[in-house]
Amino acid sequence: MAKDSKDIENIKRAIQKKEHAIERYSDQIKALNDPGINALLEGVLHNEIRHKGELDDQLTRLLP
Numbered sequence: 001m002a003k004d005s006k007d008i009e010n011i012k013r014a015i016q017k018k019e020h021a022i023e024r025y026s027d028q029i030k031a032l033n034d035p036g037i038n039a040l041l042e043g044v045l046h047n048e049i050r051h052k053g054e055l056d057d058q059l060t061r062l063l064p
Contacts (some may be wrong), residue, residue, distance in 0.1 A: 011058055015055045
């Protein structure tokens, strides 16, 4: 397996993990009624969304 294909597979796995994290944090925000905790979770959620976007960009650059 070439280095680029290994990198692509690793990025795809990382994107899947980010998608699951985004779903989990979104579900927790909906389930909780604590504004303080929800504010923290929303901050983490926004970071996960940003990180997923960065991974998507990196994947786009690596794909032929």
